[in-house]
Amino acid sequence: MKKFFILLVLSILCGSASWAQKIGYTDMEFITSKMPEYQLAQTEMKKFSEKWAKEIQDKFAEIDRMQRAYMAEEILLTEDLKRTRQNEIKEKELEAGEYNSKIFGMEGLLFQKKKELMKPVLEKVQRAVTKVCSQRRLDFMFDKSSDIGMLYTNPKHDYSDYVMEELGIDPKNNKSGNEEKASRTDEPEQTQTKVPTPTQNSPKQKSRTSKLK
Known part of the structure; x- marks a missing residue:
């Protein structure tokens, strides 16, 4: 759907002789893969992911030990002790989850x-995108590797206010002073760049159903 939308926009912009806007695209997945800062961030993410995954695995391992010990001693326990041990195991399972x-x-x-x-x-990527668009006089920049699609737009092409007016909505009542757009100007507008998500080593923990009801 995203690619279809982009192709539709491109065909409209390129197919009309009255449009003089310049458009471009980039591959942010490829670009960020070459950035040392991005690689470092991925490495740090992996460290945190593995550390937390180990902590959770240890919690479930402790629950397994408690369950095995209970099963081995169950025949020797009174009903009150059975209930106590069962509750302890259930609390540990809830805590781990x-x-x-x-x-x-x-x-x-x-x-x-x-x-x-x-x-x-x-922030570094967005600064680079904005600078390139300004230097190359681009009005639109697309990212072919991201769901966000649009990386940069020139605010002079933003017609949101006109659409709101057509709907009977006062644009001024929906914007704060700090959010007021400098519409119809040549000031570049920054759109947040979506960088590909680093691989996460989430723990492969399955939901556990207590053996003890």
Whole structure:
């Protein structure tokens, strides 16, 4: 769908004689693979991922030991001791699952660490993209390797205000002073560049169902 959209935009821009805009594309996946800063960030990410994965694996290994010990001693335990041991195991399982989500969840610590490590790389890439577009007088820059599609757009081609007015929406009521666009100018607008996500070594932990009900 993304590629279809890009091709559609390109065909419209290139097919109209009245358009004088210049467009270009780049391959950010290839570019970032050649950046020492990106490689360093990937290495750091791998270290954190492996460290946290080991901690979670250790937690589940401890649960396995507790379960084996319980099964070996079950016949000798009173009903009260059985319930106590079962609850201890269940609490450990819950704790391990919550910690796994805390680290490798959608907004977990690994995700936050990736943002932190990638921020300087993203900023450096965006500065380069903006400078190249300015020097080459490009109005649009696409990234063929990313879902984000558009890396750079000249704000003078932004007609959002006109569309909002057509819909009966006052654009000024939907923007703060700091977000007010310098529309219809030649000031370059920066669009955040999406750098390919580094490989993450998430723990291959399967959901465990307690053997003890």
